[in-house]
Amino acid sequence: MGDLIENKNLVYVCNETDVETNGMLAIEDDQLRPIAVFNLAGVFYATSNICTHNIAILTDGTLEDSIIECPLHGGSFDIKTGEAASYPCEKPLKTYPVRVSDGKVYIDYDQISAESPEFECSVDKGVDNIGDRFLEGPQFPTITLSTGQAFQVNNNDETVLQSALRAGTAFPYDCSSGGCGNCLFKLEKGEVEDLFPEAPGISNYARKLGYRLACQSIPKVDCTIGVELDVKYTPPVVPQKHAARLKSLKVLTHDMYMITLYAESHVEFMPGQYALISLPNNNAFRAYSMSNISNSMGEWEFIIKRVEGGLVSNLIFELASKDTYNIKMDITVDGPYGNAYLQSNSKKNVLCIAGGAGLSPMISILRGASARPEFDDRQLLLYYGGRAERDLCVEDIVSEDSRLKGRVKVVSAVSESSTDVLNKISGEVRRGYIHEVVEKDLWEVLHEYEIYVCGPPKMVEAVQKTLVNKHKLPDKQIHFDAFY
Structure with a gap:
């Protein structure tokens, strides 16, 4: 124990027997950040217990081999390295060196306490596009950011997110429905009405810390909030x-x-x-x-x-x-x-992948591309997947549109039909899940396409894993709004 006592950064967290083999344990201590301890066949690892994508307790999720899956959105990390293993997680987890002595588990905590900035939402000071649009008439609440910048709510049923975007603020978001959790902010002062208390995009733990979802929060009084702005969310068209x-x-x-x-x-x-x-x-x-x-x-x-x-x-x-x-x-x-719109500055070909009503924005993107001269020399591809033949309609939509007909190549596929489906546009007969069909056709040239995806969450996740995890395409090449 002498060596352990000499190292002031080593902190006792549990006994070896407290963590089952191939199991995990949440360490709860008011003096420490939330920590997760893992026992993989007798070898111990420790990480932060907070998902870096959103504020959720990782030990409420599942552990398989060295991969911990977050319970909130299904993203995952490798507990050995802390690296993000799957979407939507991108930032690595904090990991801690572990020492085991006399049946006790210690971590090298490196002088980090519960007051660490890990729990703080800070405004990106590089973003300075807060609108100054204050409407005349009835006075509605004002939202002030931690930096002092402010915008005004426009009516009594408007959410924080809607107010922010109408003011031209680069407020992070995706779904606007409480599912993705990307519009998370910390309520530092004031009061909001929660439209969706059971929203899947925020954990109970995050709520206890004072976090809320901007898309589900209606300000009742003037509020001060903490949020990390990102210029890529600046609305191209004010809603x-x-x-x-x-x-x-x-x-x-x-x-x-x-x-x-x-x-x-x-x-x-x-x-x-x-x-x-x-x-x-x-x-x-x-x-x-x-x-x-x-x-x-x-x-x-x-x-x-x-x-x-x-x-x-x-x-x-x-x-x-x-x-x-x-x-x-x-x-x-x-x-x-929404942020998954046509990238007019890209020089790449266009690949749209859709399922179900996710066809709608893909048709919009293809119509937008076919109407712009800069896309005249580029390929426009649409891959559409359904369960059975009765789910397919894309060929009719394309053939009835004078701009799309003859310009867009369509590939339809069914996953559960016992008979092949003849594609009316291309003549191709395809079977299988749409991400499998895309991979089979285009795996060698995927880097040549700007890729747009919309459909059921499981389909989008399968496409994302195929493109990013398997084929190592950069995230910035793939565009989709995260609906869960």
């Missing part, structure tokens, strides 16, 4: 609210429809973005991606999947079964939002 009505609905498959909403205003967004739709007498809103592009006709077009029990989608379809032109429906379209 606004538009009053709209249902103009038309077209059946695409047994459970997918193309709807068009009409608003008496110019429609502007980047190809691939989404909007938040809410219906009259209903506080619920849902995120839907546009399938058209900016236009002066006031049209917002969406491909929507009818979900059993889905509040907004089912209401839309019920109303659409009536005479829509004689119904006064005050639908609100709030947008645009």
Whole structure:
């Protein structure tokens, strides 16, 4: 024990017998950061117990070999090195040297305490694009960042995120629905109403520390918050609210429809973005991606999947079964939002990978690319996956669009059908999961494409693992909004 006592950085955390073989143990001590201790076949490792992607306790997740999977979004780390092992985790974990003596486990804590900045959200001082848009009229709460910069809430039902983006602030986010957790901030002063207390994008542990989700928090009074801004989230088009009505609905498959909403205003967004739709007498809103592009006709077009029990989608379809032109429906379209839009500065070919209603933003991106001269000499590819033949509709959409027909190569695939499906555009017959089909066709040339992905979470995750983990493509080459 003498050597251990001489090293002031060594801290006793548990006994060897406290950690089962191939198991893990959370170390909870008011004087220490949360620590995880692992026992891999008698060899001990220690890491921070907080996921670097979002604030969640890692030991609430699962351990397989040396990989710990976060319970919040499924990202993972190698506990031996601390390196991120899978999306959405990118930053490595803090690891600690371990010493075992006389049946006791010690870690070299390197003079780190619970007051360490690990728990602080700091504003990126390199970002200085906070808007100064203070509306005249009723005074609504003001949001002040830790640096003193501020923006004002525009109405009494606007979230922190909506207010920030309307002010042009580079506030991190993806889904706007409480699932991804990317809009996490620390409430340092003030009060907010939590729209979604059970939101999967934030852990109970993070809530206890004072963190909240900007997309689910409505300020009730002036607030001071801590958040790490990132210039890449600066909105290319400032989101606004538009009053709209249902103009038309077209059946695409047994459970997918193309709807068009009409608003008496110019429609502007980047190809691939989404909007938040809410219906009259209903506080619920849902995120839907546009399938058209900016236009002066006031049209917002969406491909929507009818979900059993889905509040907004089912209401839309019920109303659409009536005479829509004689119904006064005050639908609100709030947008645009989203970061997975067409990268016009890229010189690469375009590869879109979609499943389900994720087809909507991919059609928008392809329409946007086909309308821009700088894309005339580039390949436009669309890979679309469904479970069975009845899920496929992309060939009809492309063939009916004069710009896309003959310009976009389409490859459809089914994963659960017992019969092959003939692709009407390319003539190819494909079977299997869409990420497998993409890999088989393009693995040697994936680096030549700017890649856009949208679909069910498991599909997006499979594509991401194939492209990043297996084929080592850089994250910046792959674009998707993280919906969970």
